[in-house]
Amino acid sequence: MVIIVLTKSTNYAEIKQVAETEIGLRTQCVMDNNVVKKCKPGAGHQPVPEDERQAGRPNNSLLSQGEAGYLPEAIIIIGAASLPGARDKHRPLHRRLRRQPGLDPIQVPLFYSGPEGDSTATSRVEIIRDLKDMMKELLKAFYRATKHKPERIIFYRDGVSQGQFMEVRxxxxxxxxxxxxxxxxxxxxxxxLTFIIVQKRHHTRFMxxxxxxxxxxxxxVPPxxxxxxxxxxxxxxxxxLCSHFGIQGxxxxxxxxxxxxxxxxxxxDLQKLSFYLCHTYxxxxxxxxxxxxxxxAHLAAYRAKNHVISKVDVSSSSSDSSGASADSITTSQYVQAVKVLDNLQTAMYFV
Known part of the structure; x- marks a missing residue:
């Protein structure tokens, strides 16, 4: 792993794209102000847990006793997210696999789905393409790691608007x-199968x-x-569920x-499980x-976006002639742009 100190002029997206898709190197980036001038207390120890997760070594896990004991041994928990918008048509799917809570998570390669053929429809529909093939690869990876097929699948899905619940389901x-x-x-x-849609874009607040x-x-309100x-x-x-400690606002x-x-x-059961999973970040x-x-899944999606912007040279405007139009890039170009080298396939390089 290499820690890179960035300046304001450093191209973060290009560093990540070259390191992960061309060299196969894990990196952690930190702004120079945080380590030289301001010297924030958290800047020194933050790369350590991130390095552990990038290398595939879990730095936390769920309890194996007590209230989490209702889960079977062979269970797979999946997180999925998509980036909406005409120029953010990347449809990555990240999975985090778990067995009986308390045992180490199982990691499998990141799976990615590119844009649909119709760019107009893609900007409105939040369906993950090729989900069947992705799930088959996930199940195979789970079986290779545990010698068991999952007894239950818990699927957390983000990036879905209220009006598309039924279509996505x-x-x-x-x-x-x-x-x-x-x-x-x-x-x-x-x-x-348990399919749960997670939403943050709403106007409900509690005091x-x-x-x-x-x-x-x-x-x-307390976490x-x-x-x-x-x-x-x-x-x-x-x-x-308000699972976090509100620091501001x-x-x-x-x-x-x-x-x-x-x-x-x-x-x-689902409220406890969801709350427990909020502690494993x-x-x-x-x-x-x-x-x-x-x-x-969000981190993986945005990392994919950075790779595409850096490697395919997507212009900031669809009409900009200096770079490729977002609507003109094919699915194969997207997939090739976000494909990392083999040694990073099972590493959480996007953390």
């Missing part, structure tokens, strides 16, 4: 089901009834505060919408606002 649940069926000769493999119950200087009635859907299975809870659940999890020693697998 119908198409992506079907793709996951088909992938499982094709993994067995007689198509009898049907693990229990304690009394300042005495609040935490921090802003008196926010772990869960609301599953009154402001939730009267019929559907959803809840709000009013804490924004995450909205969890369970659109498919074969396991018949109770609300308490490598970049922060505190709990974060969304489960770590989803957070990693």
């Amino acid at each position: 119908n198409r992506e649940v079907s793709a996951i089901r088909l992938a499982c069926q094709e993994m067995s000769p007689n198509e009898t493999y049907e693990p229990a 304690p009834a009394s300042d005495r119950d609040g935490v921090g200087k802003c008196k926010n 772990g505060t869960t609301v599953d009635s009154v402001v939730t859907h009267p019929l559907d299975f959803d809840f709000f 009013t804490s924004k809870p995450s909205h969890y919408y369970i659109v498919w659940d074969d396991s018949d999890f109770s609300a308490d 490598a970049r922060c020693s505190r709990s974060v606002s969304i489960p770590a697998p989803v957070y990693y």
